[in-house]
Amino acid sequence: MGVSIAEGKSAIKPADFNAPYGLLIDGEIVMTDEGFDVFNPANNKVLASAPLGTRDHMERAIGAAKQAFPAWSALSADQREEIIVDFFNALEAQKEEFITLLSLEQGKPRHNQAAFEVNLANPWIPKTAKSRLDIKVLEENDDHRIELRRSPLGVVGAIIPWNYPYLHVLWKTVPALITGNTVVLKPSPYTPLCALRIGELAAQVFPPGVFNIVTGGNELGQILTESPDVGMITFTGSTATGTKIMSSAAGTIKRVTLELGGNDPAILLPDADWQDAVPKVFNAAFGNSGQWCIAAKRIYVHRSFHEDFVKALVEYAKTQKVGDGMDPTSDLGPVNNRMQYDKLRDLFEDTRRNGYDVPLGGVIDETQDGNFVPVTIVNNPPEDSRIVQEEPFGPIVPVIAYDDVEDVIERANATVFGLGATVWGRDQERALKVADRIESGNVWINQGQSHPDHAPFGGHKQSGLSVEHGDEGLASHTNNKTVVIRKR
Numbered sequence: 001m002g003v004s005i006a007e008g009k010s011a012i013k014p015a016d017f018n019a020p021y022g023l024l025i026d027g028e029i030v031m032t033d034e035g036f037d038v039f040n041p042a043n044n045k046v047l048a049s050a051p052l053g054t055r056d057h058m059e060r061a062i063g064a065a066k067q068a069f070p071a072w073s074a075l076s077a078d079q080r081e082e083i084i085v086d087f088f089n090a091l092e093a094q095k096e097e098f099i100t101l102l103s104l105e106q107g108k109p110r111h112n113q114a115a116f117e118v119n120l121a122n123p124w125i126p127k128t129a130k131s132r133l134d135i136k137v138l139e140e141n142d143d144h145r146i147e148l149r150r151s152p153l154g155v156v157g158a159i160i161p162w163n164y165p166y167l168h169v170l171w172k173t174v175p176a177l178i179t180g181n182t183v184v185l186k187p188s189p190y191t192p193l194c195a196l197r198i199g200e201l202a203a204q205v206f207p208p209g210v211f212n213i214v215t216g217g218n219e220l221g222q223i224l225t226e227s228p229d230v231g232m233i234t235f236t237g238s239t240a241t242g243t244k245i246m247s248s249a250a251g252t253i254k255r256v257t258l259e260l261g262g263n264d265p266a267i268l269l270p271d272a273d274w275q276d277a278v279p280k281v282f283n284a285a286f287g288n289s290g291q292w293c294i295a296a297k298r299i300y301v302h303r304s305f306h307e308d309f310v311k312a313l314v315e316y317a318k319t320q321k322v323g324d325g326m327d328p329t330s331d332l333g334p335v336n337n338r339m340q341y342d343k344l345r346d347l348f349e350d351t352r353r354n355g356y357d358v359p360l361g362g363v364i365d366e367t368q369d370g371n372f373v374p375v376t377i378v379n380n381p382p383e384d385s386r387i388v389q390e391e392p393f394g395p396i397v398p399v400i401a402y403d404d405v406e407d408v409i410e411r412a413n414a415t416v417f418g419l420g421a422t423v424w425g426r427d428q429e430r431a432l433k434v435a436d437r438i439e440s441g442n443v444w445i446n447q448g449q450s451h452p453d454h455a456p457f458g459g460h461k462q463s464g465l466s467v468e469h470g471d472e473g474l475a476s477h478t479n480n481k482t483v484v485i486r487k488r
Contacts, residue, residue: 012090015200017097021192023051023215024199026064027208030057036216038193041107041334042324042370048105050192053216058184058223061212065155065182066229068209073152073180080178081129083205088125090201095122098194102166103325105193107333107371108288110325120451121167127453128174133474138482145485150478152180153255154231157224159245161237162336163291163393165191169198171468172234173211179477184212184230186220190337221245228252232477235259236293239417239462246465257466257476259293260459261391262419265412266296267434269405269425274305277424277446278312284422284448286320286375289332290395291340293463294420294442294449298388299399300408306401310379313399314360317375322395324370334371335394341371344394347386348376351396356381361396383411391417405434413439418460420449441467 022029035049072080091098099118103110108117136148158172165187173183187195192215199213214220225233225248232255235245239260249256266281268274284296301309323330335341348364361376376396378387387398402408412421420442425431428445435443441459444450451457451469458467466476 012204014094015197021050021196023053024203024213025061027203040104041336044369050215053214053220058214058220061184061214062227062229064209065184065212069154069182072182072210077132084129085126087205092122102194105191107325107336109330109333111328113288117167121170125170125174129178131474144487147483149481149483151481156181156183156232157230158183158185159221159235160187162188162190166194168236169195175474176477179474181477182210187215222248225249258464260464262293262463263297263391263415263417264294264420266299266422267408268301270302271426272424274309278316280448282316285397286395291393296422300402303401303403310399317360322372335373344373347392350386409437416462419463
């Protein structure tokens, strides 16, 4: 059994942020023979060496999680909650160190976006740990009672992305753990460091094998998805990778939760308070330098104020500084990795080649050491352009004029994606009617994106499968079990 503060055992040792990084397997920090470089995206210098896990490491982690599952699932939810709260307390005690590390490995500014991510994630842990999926009585009479019970799936394989690498460690693991599952986590090789430091604390809190972390290349994810000893895969990332995971998981018919790409529309209705919306829409589009799945990626503005809105958005954007995340004057940071940087270079070149109107940005200064991409606004490109049809995942957004609300709803839905949308209008009833017709899993009205603690989150169409968060998200980590009890 791991350390438990609540039981009065020895205090948890803080993670050593200067120590070498190791995997977490079966309750032990495991050093590897080889490592791989993790780069600071603000200067592309090596930040640290992360452990390069092998097939053997991943199989050992899966085996440890499988062995730990019977005892962990046999604990009461209250017992599991107590341990998870100990984990939260340990993370909270080193919050400032995690904020710094997050900024260094991901690029987002420490003082705003990195702090926001950690301060969003940590309080969510004890709130989720309090959640319970109670037994539901479906029918009861003198002869029998029918109950719907839920049982954990076993080993959950969690594969997380590089855009919110601290947050996703917790979003993927806590729901699995509180419902009685054990976990094997694979972070992105671009941002594995926060996860590995979290592992140093988890090793002291959880029983051996309950929580495991293996870092390395993409082949480790395939081992996880193909393993017959893994009961579920939960993945956040691109739609292209999500299709491969579905295919790989099909061989063992394991449960899959996918939170994938998006091309989210922001629709400013004819009665929108567009002046008030300018900074909110900017943050919805360019927060985290556009590197989030639910960013507003297509801004549709009624023609009656389209020109004024574009001018105001440009002027506001000019006040936002793109710079090193450790610089307290930076509002936005660099793009996290060269792969994404190169994709954006290609998209910028397509925009330039087609002669689209670019009132702000549009040119990447490639002489800079870091992955810096300027905030870029593309004015009224054609609907079939790449900048409208594709998910940029970076700080470039089209602003498109429309005349008819029926037409803009059709255009908003004309995509394979369906993750989120924002609708802006003074008449809330009208805005709600528009929201009801948007084909997406999440719609925000007169505000940017938010994640209420107990609200399910998931996508429609090629933006995902199943949901995370809330009771529905917890239920996705369990099997239904119908029990019929004969009374006489």
